[in-house]
Amino acid sequence: xxxxxxxxxxxxxxxxLKYRQDLASEVASLLPGIEVNPYHRKFLDDFSGxxxxxxxxxHREEYGLLLCIRAVIDRIVESKNRENEGWEKEKEALDELAxxxxxxxxxxxxxxxxxxxxxxxxxxxxxxxxxDQSLTQDAIERWHHSVSPAAHIV
Numbered sequence: 628x629x630x631x632x633x634x635x636x637x638x639x640x641x642x643x644l645k646y647r648q649d650l651a652s653e654v655a656s657l658l659p660g661i662e663v664n665p666y667h668r669k670f671l672d673d674f675s676g677x678x679x680x681x682x683x684x685x686h687r688e689e690y691g692l693l694l695c696i697r698a699v700i701d702r703i704v705e706s707k708n709r710e711n712e713g714w715e716k717e718k719e720a721l722d723e724l725a726x727x728x729x730x731x732x733x734x735x736x737x738x739x740x741x742x743x744x745x746x747x748x749x750x751x752x753x754x755x756x757x758x759d760q761s762l763t764q765d766a767i768e769r770w771h772h773s774v775s776p777a778a779h780i781v
Contacts, residue, residue, distance in 0.1 A: 629761075632692070632693055635696060635762065636675075636678075646747075648665070650700070651674040654674075654700065655674055657699045657703075658695055658699060661674070662677070678692065687775065693762070693767050694767065697762050705751075707750075714744040721734075722737045
């Protein structure tokens with residue numbers, strides 16, 4: 628049986644590396660007890676290892692971790708997509724500046740802005756699909772009750 632945490636790990640592992648790093652860095656900064664150095668070359672391994680250590684402490688800890696991860700990533704994805712709402716105007720301004728100055732780096736920056744917007748939009752859509760399929764409050768509660776007979780006490 629795939630657990631909600633397994634579904635999250637599968638989703639996370641399929642993200643493009645840059646966005647996996649961005650998301651892991653933000654999640655790590657917002658979750659108490661997760662201490663990783665985002666500049667260390669094994670950052671993602673450290674992050675995944677710390678999540679796994681919390682998970683292995685027991686079902687109660689995994690349950691709490693799931694609830695926290697869901698809330699934190701909901702906020703991050705919503706925030707990233709809100710930050711990128713004005714991407715077209717920003718891209719137009721950068722394109723115009725690149726045309727005026729002849730700067731290749733500004734032109735690259737303009738196209739990266741469009742790419743960033745489309746990537747975060749796609750990540751948001753995939754996250755919402757994951758939440759709707761595997762991380763609903765009911766799905767998390769059903770899993771928790773299935774592994775913890777005393778879960779109704781929580």
